[in-house]
Amino acid sequence: MSKIRPLKNGTKKEVITRKAAALFRKKGYSSSSMRELAEQIGVEAPSLYNHIGSKAELLNEICFTLAQDYREHLQLVLVSNKKVVEKLEEIIHFHIQLMISSFDAVFVVNHEWKQLKDPYLTEFIAQRKNYENQLLQLIEDGIQKKELKKINPYVAVLTILSAVRGLEIWQRHKNNLPAAELEYQMIQHLLTGIIK
Amino acid sequence: MSKIRPLKNGTKKEVITRKAAALFRKKGYSSSSMRELAEQIGVEAPSLYNHIGSKAELLNEICFTLAQDYREHLQLVLVSNKKVVEKLEEIIHFHIQLMISSFDAVFVVNHEWKQLKDPYLTEFIAQRKNYENQLLQLIEDGIQKKELKKINPYVAVLTILSAVRGLEIWQRHKNNLPAAELEYQMIQHLLTGIIK
DNA sequence: TTGAAAAACTAATAAGCGTTAGTTTTGTAA
DNA sequence: TTACAAAACTAACGCTTATTAGTTTTTCAA
Secondary structure, eight states: OOOOOOOTTOOHHHHHHHHHHHHHHHHOTTTOOHHHHHHHHTSOHHHHTTTOSOHHHHHHHHHHHHHHHHHHHHHHHHTSSOOHHHHHHHHHHHHHHHHHHTHHHHHHHHHHGGGOOTTHHHHHHHHHHHHHHHHHHHHHHHHHTTSBOSOOHHHHHHHHHHHHHTHHHHHHTTOSSOHHHHHHHHHHHHHHOSBO | OOOOOOOTTOOHHHHHHHHHHHHHHHHOTTTOOHHHHHHHHTSOGGGGGGTOSOHHHHHHHHHHHHHHHHHHHHHHHHTSSOOHHHHHHHHHHHHHHHHHHTHHHHHHHHHHGGGOOTTHHHHHHHHHHHHHHHHHHHHHHHHHTTSBOSOOHHHHHHHHHHHHHTHHHHHHTTOSSOHHHHHHHHHHHHHHOSBO
8 A cells, every 4th residue: 555645735644634524524433433544545544553643632633623713713803893793794704614614624523522532521611611601792792882682692602603503504415505695694694683 | 130110101112212312412322332321221231122122223213203293393383374483483492392301312313313324314314304395495485475584595494493403502501591581582583683 | 775764564452342142030910 | 829921131242443563665865
């Protein structure tokens, strides 16, 4: 067999991680075997261990790399001088873009984070809770500034996060609907409702 | 060990299925072992097979029992003489109620349906597609009757289904927010938006 | 061309899996 | 009390798992 060929600008470990994300998405983390992952790459399973430490490490990598993307973007938006509604639009936009550009990873993080082992599991939950809390504050800010209705901020965060998360279904369906149109429609729905 | 005691109005198989749903929710289907399930019930693993056929059968049972609940309720709502908006409210209401009354099962169906084996997997996907299509028609009906804005019906269905599905997070957080309040707020958000 | 490092290979291990076989215990009705 | 059926038990099978050990091949710079 030939050696694992790294893509341009990608270490071998990154290639393995990317393929792992794709496999984990299709079959789930626990149902994916290292043998199967190796086969996807064109190598025998033990060869993977020249580049990675363990199967669990792959999941850690996938989860925390993506979590950092989310956190960094949120910080950027929050410190900007925009209106609350514009900030919300930007956040939703980013979630949709990430769903498109990193579908496998987004899906795996959403579905398989529970398979993380401590201390990673605890850390992941803490980071996510923090993200939710920052969104909560943003919504409360919008209500206080009278940009938003007097809604329950917790439910608003829940609804928005759930909706963007649900985009995986749209991705899965390989729909004809273009991303820009989807994004516009979903933002409209979440911000202004559907009743005439 | 003592025999498996059926609850009032519950066969032994139902007890096992209920415990399985709880275990599958906490650990995922593939990461749950029959030995662990047996331990939860207070019995040795092989004893389970006096009551069930296989591990896969448990997942089938969980998925299709719940799917039938959804389908039956949708039929009931669709044939009623209500306005489209009222029908939507009722559907959202039912999803929330089911999330409360059958949290384990709802969660397992949402997360583990992929682990179904054919022909059950194919049948499940078909049923879900059918459910989505009926919702789509309802939304289109609402637009035509000018009850709803001229939105993209597909995105509306996606957003609504995703939002109610995301209620698992609310359930998980063991929040103080009462179900009735959550339900009212979420319906308001989904139907009328959050912008003032 | 050589030599060292990187990365592939084969073989194997220990643990865990769902499940079956065969046996013993338990519950119940006659 | 007896007898039958239900349901528990122990032991084990065949398979898959992630991972390690040890060896060979490949790559690449000197």
